[in-house]
Amino acid sequence: xxxxxxxxxxxxxxxxxxxxxxxxxxxxxxxxxxxxxxxxxxxxxxxxxxxxxxxxxxxxxxxxxxxxxxxxxxxxxxxxxxxxxxxxxxxxxxxxxxxxxxxxxxxxxxxxxxxxxxxxxxxxxxxxxxxxxxxxxxxxxxxxxxxxxxxxxxxxxxxxxxxxxxxxxxxxxxxxxxxxxxxxxxxxxxxxxxxxxxxxxxxxxxxxxxx
Numbered sequence: 001x002x003x004x005x006x007x008x009x010x011x012x013x014x015x016x017x018x019x020x021x022x023x024x025x026x027x028x029x030x031x032x033x034x035x036x037x038x039x040x041x042x043x044x045x046x047x048x049x050x051x052x053x054x055x056x057x058x059x060x061x062x063x064x065x066x067x068x069x070x071x072x073x074x075x076x077x078x079x080x081x082x083x084x085x086x087x088x089x090x091x092x093x094x095x096x097x098x099x100x101x102x103x104x105x106x107x108x109x110x111x112x113x114x115x116x117x118x119x120x121x122x123x124x125x126x127x128x129x130x131x132x133x134x135x136x137x138x139x140x141x142x143x144x145x146x147x148x149x150x151x152x153x154x155x156x157x158x159x160x161x162x163x164x165x166x167x168x169x170x171x172x173x174x175x176x177x178x179x180x181x182x183x184x185x186x187x188x189x190x191x192x193x194x195x196x197x198x199x200x201x202x203x204x205x206x207x208x209x210x211x
Contacts, residue, residue, distance in 0.1 A: 036145065036147075037145035037147065037153040037155060040145070040155060040169075041153075041155055041178060042169075042170050042173070042176060044173060044176070045155065045176060045178035046178075048178050048194050048195050049153065049178050049179075049180065049194065051194055051195060052180055052192060052194045053077060054194075055192075055194030055195050055201055055202045056077040056192075056194075056202060057077075058099055058201050058202075059098035059099030059200070059201040059202035060075070060077075060098065060099075061099075062098070062099045062100060062103075062107040062201070063098050063099065063107050063108045064107070064108060067108045073184050073185060073188075074096075074184065074190060074204065074206060075096075075098075075204070076184075079182070079184045080150040080151060080182040080183070080184070081150060081182070081183045081184065081185075082149050082150050082183075083149070083183060084148075084149075084150055084151050084152045084181050084182050084183045084189070085129070085144065085146070085152050085181070086118045086181070086183075086189045086207060087118065087209075088118050088119055088120040088129075089117070089118060089209060089210075090115065090116075090117050090209070090210040090211075091115075091116040091117060091118060091207045091208060091209055091210050092113045092114070092115065092116070092207075092208050092209075092210045093113070093114050093115075093116035093133060093205055093206060093207050093208075094110060094111045094112060094113050094114065094205070094206050095110070095111045095203055095204070095205050095206075096108070096109070096110050096111075096203065096204045096205075096206070097109045097110075097199060097200035097202075097203055098200055098201060098202045098203070098204065099200050099201030099202055100199070100200065100201070101198075101199060101200070101201065105199060109200075111136075114133055114134070114135050114136045115133070115134040115135050115210065116131065116132065116133045116134060116207060117131075117132050117134060118130070118131055118144075118207075119131075119132065128143075129143065129144040130142065130143055130144065131143075131144055131154055131156070131181075131191070137160065137161055138158055138159075138160060139158070139159040139160075139166075140154075140156050140157075140158055140159075140177055140191075140205070141156050141157060141158075141159050141166040142154055142155050142156015142157065142166075142169065142177060143155055143156060143169075144181060147180075150182065150183075151180050151181065151182055152180070152181040152182075153178070153179070153180060153181070154177070154178065154179040154180070154181055154191055154193075155169055155176075155177070155178055156169060156176075156177045157169050157171075157172070157175045157176055157177060158175045158177060173197070174197050174198075176197075177193060177196070178193065178194075179191045179192055179193040179194070179203075179205075180192045180194075187208060187209055188206070188207070188208050189206075189207040189208075190204055190205060190206055190207065191204070191205040191207065192204055193205070
């Protein structure tokens with residue numbers, strides 16, 4: 001298992017609530033300030049998150065209703081329960097891709113299950129929360145920000161192939177990721193990624209505890 005906490009702490013923006021730690025490479029000076037996710041996110045990602053409902057509408061318009069009917073809770077845009085932050089620990093995750101850009105390609109695909117982890121750590125008394133996909137050829141790595149009592153925000157990057165470190169968030173627009181974390185059942189969460197850079201109109205990452 002990769003050392004996800006060390007990697008994320010050194011390379012990503014870490015946050016919990018309104019306090020964030022902006023970290024550079026290992027050993028670099030770190031700056032702290034009371035910023036919420038809106039001040040950390042790139043303009044492009046703020047726009048994507050504002051358009052979350054439009055992404056659902058556009059994607060579901062292309063998806064066969066039979067696919068949605070197989071899991072109406074997961075694919076209900078308005079399903080969002082209080083306490084959205086998953087507890088720290090190991091999870092199983094899988095990704096659903098909905099809709100197709102320019103109408104090219106499949107409009108609904110589902111991956112197999114992969115290993116993911118929600119991590120928490122302390123950095124000079126500040127709680128750090130991260131979300132990392134541990135295996136597969138495409139591995140989201142990033143930070144979790146509190147937002148509302150029914151929604152958290154994920155900001156991160158995509159680690160590819162045999163890479164051992166994620167890019168710094170904001171460095172490559174094609175790798176940046178922005179999503180909403182929502183609890184949809186007692187022990188079930190999703191990360192909704194509106195308008196990802198490639199292939200689909202909406203990605204939905206399902207998270208369940210690996211117990």
